[in-house]
Amino acid sequence: MTDTLHIIGGGMAGSEAAWQAANAGLNVVIHEMRPQVGTFAHQTGNLAEMVCSNSFRSDDSEQNAVGLLHWEMRAAGGLIMEMADKHQLPAGGALAVDRDAFAEGVTERLRAHPNVRVEEGEITALPDDGHWIIATGPLTSGTLGQAIAAETGADALAFFDAIAPIVYAESIDMDKAWMQSRYDKGETEEEQKAYLNCPMDKDQYEAFIDALLAADKTEFHEGETAGYFDGCLPIEVMAERGRETLRHGPMKPVGLTNPHQPDVKAYAVVQLRRDNKLGTLFNIVGFQTKMKYGAQTDVFKMIPGLENARFARLGGIHRNTFLNSPTLLDAEMRLKSKPNIRFAGQITGVEGYVESAAMGLLAGRLAVAEMQGRTLPPVPETTATGALVTHITGGAEAKTFQPMNVNFGLFPPVEGLKGGRRGRKDRYKAYTDRAKADWQSWLDQ
């Protein structure tokens, strides 16, 4: 048992983890429930099936954090990137792929690997011994989901994400916004100034409600909806319940004084809260939404102070099983309460095909090192892979943890470079140059 690595789930993460481990000489068993047990989104029994779009997003490794993640996975001999490159379709700067050929390619390569065995069937319980990676994704089967929740506590496993938009701090206009917690609550100055506030007068509020009501919204997929209303309503649904609902909910203006206009009482206030320890990202509190992405940027830029906001990610609500990784996982992605189990992929709280595959790649390599009696040095936070794993296993705020795409807001700043929109090109190039050098040194150890 101990010389075999078992992986539950042969999606983006599980397939990449298997490839990394098998190439390093481990015996690997992939336990995949499809085609015996399906999900509402998967259509085939192939490994690494893309359930929706056929895009791996930007392939620009100099100016884009996803493109950088592509680069890092290619440098590590990743199977997902090899097959994506092989089955690429024309799509401008994006890496789009022929989804069937891609998934068939991944499946064939893994099934043909002498160290890999694929066992079909659903795993329904958490293993007590042996080396395991759980990479069952956003649509983890119900029985296994319950077994995970029984181990972690129900509050630490979510079945829906409710993502409020996240804004780059440097793009917020602090001549209009200010830092203050309601009623200056908190013991320390940091706590008393924990929130960033954007004030609205009556006309601005009414125009904002009109825009929310008129915005294009995304519909839920069939089988996706159950239970989400219990948790948190989309902001536009709150607005539909009454024009004043938001002003008495997340946008209430009480307990706050605008230092830019101390004599004017705001009619409503939008609050943002720090989203990472670095303080480079802020989420808009209570603004989970089903508005389409284009509509979100138009509507949210109506908020005073956010006119030029740049979004690290936009809001959403989806069926998505994910752990509260900052509290449950150690820095090597192991479940603290059962360290024979690692988690990888979207269930760890990253979001997207590329991010999930990258977390599979890392989990596979960490498992190899552990099973060979070695300890790998931590992945530098300056790399895209390192920035993501650092975020999910500790950098993110545990209380408000929601799935995250890779973005430059997760990277430690490069000192001495110009901030703001104008300096962006040089800054991103500096981030990606630093990341590539650090990733290569990490791989070479």
Ligand SMILES: Cc1cc2nc3c(=O)[nH]c(=O)nc-3n(C[C@H](O)[C@H](O)[C@H](O)COP(=O)(O)OP(=O)(O)OC[C@H]3O[C@@H](n4cnc5c(N)ncnc54)[C@H](O)[C@@H]3O)c2cc1C
């Ligand atoms: C409806 C929907 C649309 C999406 N659209 C996009 C998109 O357009 N772009 C994007 O980048 N991301 C999208 N995502 C997110 C995408 O699913 C993930 O980013 C990616 O597939 C996650 O990789 P993963 O390996 O973690 O999970 P998956 O790729 O889902 O793989 C998990 C695997 O585990 C298997 N499994 C589950 N439970 C068990 C069990 N108990 N036993 C054995 N096997 C099991 C599943 O069958 C599946 O093959 C979407 C997700 C959903 C649900």
